[in-house]
Amino acid sequence: MTDAAPNNQPIAAHSPAAQLAIEIAGVQFNNPVWTASGTCGYGLDMAGLIDLNRLGGICTKGLSAKPMRGNAPWRIVETHGGMLNAIGLQNIGARAFVSEKLPELRNYDTRIIPNVFGYTIEEYIEAIKLLEDGPGIHAYELNISCPNVKAGGESFANDPRQAAAVTEAVKKAATRPVIVKMSPNVTDIAAIARAVEAAGADALSLINTAVGMSIDIHTRRPRLANVTGGLSGPAIKPIAVRCVFQAARAVRIPLIGIGGIATTEDALEFIIAGASAVQVGTANFYDPTAAMKIVDGLADYCTRHNLENIRALVGTVVLN
Amino acid sequence: MSATATPKQSQPIDAVAVIVRNELVTSASTRRYGYLRLRLPQPIAIQPGQFAMLKAHGIYEPLLRRAMAFYRCELINGQQEVEFIYQILGRGTQSLAKLEPGDKVEFLGALGNTYDLAFTRTTTMPEVLLPEALLVAGGVGSPALYLLAEELLRRGIATRLFLGGASQGDLCGLEDFTALLTPERITCATIDGSHGETGFVTAPLEAYLQTHAGQPLMIYSCGPDAMLHAVAKLAARYQVAAQLSLEAPMACGFGICVGCAVPVKADCAEGFVYKKVCTDGPVFWQEELHW
Numbered sequence: 041m042t043d044a045a046p047n048n049q050p051i052a053a054h055s056p057a058a059q060l061a062i063e064i065a066g067v068q069f070n071n072p073v074w075t076a077s078g079t080c081g082y083g084l085d086m087a088g089l090i091d092l093n094r095l096g097g098i099c100t101k102g103l104s105a106k107p108m109r110g111n112a113p114w115r116i117v118e119t120h121g122g123m124l125n126a127i128g129l130q131n132i133g134a135r136a137f138v139s140e141k142l143p144e145l146r147n148y149d150t151r152i153i154p155n156v157f158g159y160t161i162e163e164y165i166e167a168i169k170l171l172e173d174g175p176g177i178h179a180y181e182l183n184i185s186c187p188n189v190k191a192g193g194e195s196f197a198n199d200p201r202q203a204a205a206v207t208e209a210v211k212k213a214a215t216r217p218v219i220v221k222m223s224p225n226v227t228d229i230a231a232i233a234r235a236v237e238a239a240g241a242d243a244l245s246l247i248n249t250a251v252g253m254s255i256d257i258h259t260r261r262p263r264l265a266n267v268t269g270g271l272s273g274p275a276i277k278p279i280a281v282r283c284v285f286q287a288a289r290a291v292r293i294p295l296i297g298i299g300g301i302a303t304t305e306d307a308l309e310f311i312i313a314g315a316s317a318v319q320v321g322t323a324n325f326y327d328p329t330a331a332m333k334i335v336d337g338l339a340d341y342c343t344r345h346n347l348e349n350i351r352a353l354v355g356t357v358v359l360n
Numbered sequence: 361m362s363a364t365a366t367p368k369q370s371q372p373i374d375a376v377a378v379i380v381r382n383e384l385v386t387s388a389s390t391r392r393y394g395y396l397r398l399r400l401p402q403p404i405a406i407q408p409g410q411f412a413m414l415k416a417h418g419i420y421e422p423l424l425r426r427a428m429a430f431y432r433c434e435l436i437n438g439q440q441e442v443e444f445i446y447q448i449l450g451r452g453t454q455s456l457a458k459l460e461p462g463d464k465v466e467f468l469g470a471l472g473n474t475y476d477l478a479f480t481r482t483t484t485m486p487e488v489l490l491p492e493a494l495l496v497a498g499g500v501g502s503p504a505l506y507l508l509a510e511e512l513l514r515r516g517i518a519t520r521l522f523l524g525g526a527s528q529g530d531l532c533g534l535e536d537f538t539a540l541l542t543p544e545r546i547t548c549a550t551i552d553g554s555h556g557e558t559g560f561v562t563a564p565l566e567a568y569l570q571t572h573a574g575q576p577l578m579i580y581s582c583g584p585d586a587m588l589h590a591v592a593k594l595a596a597r598y599q600v601a602a603q604l605s606l607e608a609p610m611a612c613g614f615g616i617c618v619g620c621a622v623p624v625k626a627d628c629a630e631g632f633v634y635k636k637v638c639t640d641g642p643v644f645w646q647e648e649l650h651w
């Protein structure tokens with residue numbers, strides 16, 4: 041904080057805290073770098089390796105009304121530039137999160153964002169109601185990539201009407217802001233984004249994993265027991281940047297960029313495309329300090345480019 | 361996490377380690393192994409059976425670190441050195457194999473649980489027979505048992521090793537185990553008959569269990585899944601307690617990816633839940649696994 045700016049101007053107002061503080065859906069975040077759902081456990085699992093106080097926010101592992109056992113192994117396989125996973129949303133359930141994890145997690149100076157899913161709209165509401173009992177939760181993130189078993193098993197995320205229906209129902213049940221997490225496995229992400237915004241979403245996070253598959257050529261069997269899985273990591277970054285860019289032109293609510301972010305440069309790319317904040321996912325697995333390095337890197341970028349706050353960069357992509 | 365001369369039970373460290381030695385050997389079975397020795401920037405507490413996640417420093421691909429059991433560890437003038445034996449299989453171990461002394465490795469450890477040595481407490485009741493520990497290893501599973509063997513000897517527990525592999529060159533760490541345990545306490549088996557008995561290591565293990573029925577024994581085993589399944593069956597048949605050190609593909613090694621699931625018996629409708637090899641294991645009791 042004592043570093044002088046390159047042009048030797050006073051930098052009192054340019055402390056990293058001032059440069060990176062942001063507001064999304066009425067919630068104040070210390071910085072725009074969060075950890076992504078399913079890649080940081082319930083937050084506490086990373087406490088031994090990083091300082092959780094330095095994270096802007098923590099999106100928990102997907103929580104359902106009832107605990108879920110998850111898929112049979114093998115659940116993960118590394119591909120080029122990324123990995124496929126089919127964890128099967130194994131989690132302890134919303135109730136256990138509130139009673140066993142939240143009390144300790146609340147001690148950290150970060151924002152707690154439970155990620156919520158269900159297989160019917162009623163299941164989403166049930167999970168939200170359990171979480172409403174939990175103190176110190178700042179917002180919810182809805183994973184709408186699950187199949188809606190009451191509507192033929194099509195994912196909520198793939199159909200503007202289904203996506204809007206679950207958003208609207210959750211908004212009615214929730215007293216906290218609702219961030220809807222978009223799937224890249226759709227033809228027209230702008231149409232879904234508009235539908236979800238109209239249904240009352242406070243913000244969008246994007247993207248979830250891209251459906252993929254890998255086959256062992258010797259056994260001719262899929263490498264994942266679940267046959268298909270979600271592709272994540274640097275390999276999906278260009279798809280994710282494109283999704284953020286398209287959503288930014290379609291809606292006015294804030295966007296949170298996710299997908300292959302491992303470095304400051306990655307995060308900046310998303311911010312320029314239109315994201316107000318970013319989430320670090322798969323990178324946590326191979327570099328647990330990635331998110332903290334990005335926080336430092338963004339502050340450094342603000343200083344070098346004489347930005348009072350990182351928000352000045354959001355959506356500033358230059359088009360010819 | 362401060363560096364002290366006598367490391368205590370501590371959180372894992374995420375650090376850059378320097379290679380002291382990285383020797384490659386090829387077995388007659390054509391399998392290749394690397395004997396890796398690293399110097400850590402600070403001493404850490406390492407329990408038998410624990411592991412580290414390793415990756416060549418600064419490389420982009422593969423992204424994920426690879427799980428490797430601690431083989432041996434030594435504190436030299438306050439400097440912690442640790443050894444691993446890795447089988448060269450895919451992209452991760454191939455990139456490790458290219459490294460030379462002085463090169464760097466991304467190190468995350470020590471991770472995982474340790475073996476249950478509670479049974480050795482019978483020393484407080486002299487009338488109770490001290491049990492004998494039977495270590496059963498297949499191929500590159502043996503590194504996960506060396507620190508255990510050292511600890512058992514330190515506690516005065518009779519320790520015997522059954523070591524199996526495809527060929528003589530696949531009996532990883534045989535020389536070091538022989539120096540530690542003496543040749544009389546080691547039984548080897550190779551598929552090609554190049555060393556010890558011909559066939560699977562579970563054959564001499566079964567013969568031993570038959571002749572020592574009713575004696576207090578404890579099995580500790582690490583190796584390929586097929587071998588662990590066979591060991592588990594023998595342990596159940598001869599009613600010997602067994603602790604198995606498992607492997608599973610894992611992305612992180614510290615509990616957040618939930619990729620390394622293993623079914624463990626539970627009091628629920630399906631009869632099992634999934635636990636994590638990285639943080640609930642890698643060591644599990646034979647009877648708790650829902651295989």
Ligand SMILES: Cc1cc2nc3c(=O)[nH]c(=O)nc-3n(C[C@H](O)[C@H](O)[C@H](O)COP(=O)(O)OP(=O)(O)OC[C@H]3O[C@@H](n4cnc5c(N)ncnc54)[C@H](O)[C@@H]3O)c2cc1C
Pocket residue numbers: 411426427428429430444445446447448449450451452453454500503504606607608609610637642
């Ligand atoms: C707790 C723990 C301790 C371990 N200790 C050691 C050790 O001391 N020495 C050692 O050599 N290995 C050890 N392993 C196994 C090692 O981590 C994996 O084999 C690792 O994936 C090898 O990386 P790679 O880059 O060579 O192969 P990858 O690129 O990961 O895979 C290469 C090929 O091997 C297959 N494969 C990968 N992992 C396994 C597996 N576990 N079983 C069967 N096939 C697999 C893949 O499907 C692929 O076809 C340990 C694993 C665990 C979980």
Ligand SMILES: Cc1cc2nc3c(=O)[nH]c(=O)nc-3n(C[C@H](O)[C@H](O)[C@H](O)COP(=O)(O)O)c2cc1C
Pocket residue numbers: 076077078079101102103125127129155182183221247248249271272273274276298299300301319320321322323617618
């Ligand atoms: C192992 C794993 C588990 C995940 N679990 C969830 C989850 O429970 N809920 C969810 O909304 N997204 C989940 N995700 C998706 C991530 O939050 C993120 O959207 C995606 O991985 C893309 O970001 P990345 O490339 O930085 O990983 C998971 C991803 C991985 C790799």
